[in-house]
Amino acid sequence: MMLHVTTTCPDLDSARSLARAALDARLAACANIKPGLVSLFHWQGRIEEEAEVQLVLKTSDLRRAGLVALIEAQHPYDVPVITWDAVATTQAAADWLLAETL
Template sequence: MVVFTTVGTQEQALDIAHHLVRSRLAACVNILPGVRSVFRWKGKVDDETEFLLMTKTVEANFEAVKDEIRKLHAYELPEILGYPVTFAEKAFAGWIVESSSGAGGDEEDDEGEEEPLERLSE
C-alpha cells in the first residue's frame, strides 16, 4: 500500500517520515519537494508549495499510519490517502512486509526462483 500526504515544511516531512520508519509502520517514505497544490479551503482558492510524502507500508498498518500522521501533522485537515498496490516486484514486496511488520530481521530469503511480481496485501 502507498499512503500519500502533503505537508508545508521539509522539517515536518522529515519528522513524519523518520517516525513512521523508526516505528516500523512503514518500510520507506519518499519525500518529494516542490509539489504545487491548488485547492479550495474555507471559501477561497489557495495556491501553496508543499512536500509530498509517499509512504510504503502494508494494508494492515493503514489505520496506525493514518493516526500517527494526524498526530504529527500541522494541518487542520491533512490529506491522507491510501492506495492498494496491486503488483510489486517480489523481493521489494517482501522487503516492505518485513520492514513494516515490527518483527523482522535482515535475513535473506533463501528460497529458489520466484515470480517477479507479487500481490502486496496481507
C-alpha cells in the same frame, strides 16, 4: 501487495519528521519526499495556492490504520489529506516491506 500512503506537508522539515516517526514506529518501510509541489485547493471559502512537499510512505495493509493515525496525530495541518493506493510490486519488494514493518 504494497500500499502507498500519500500526504502533503508545508515544508521539508515536517515531511521528514513524519517520515522518521513512521519509520521509527515500523509503520512504513520507506518514505519518499518530493519537494517542489504547488497545490491549489479550496479552504475556508477561498481558493488557496501553496508550495508543498509530497510525502509517500510504503506500507502494508496491516499497518495502514496505524500509519494514518500517526499522520493525523503529528501532521501540522488542521485537516491533512491522506490517501492510499494499493500498488503491484515484485515478490522480493513485498517480502522486504513485510519484514520491515513487522
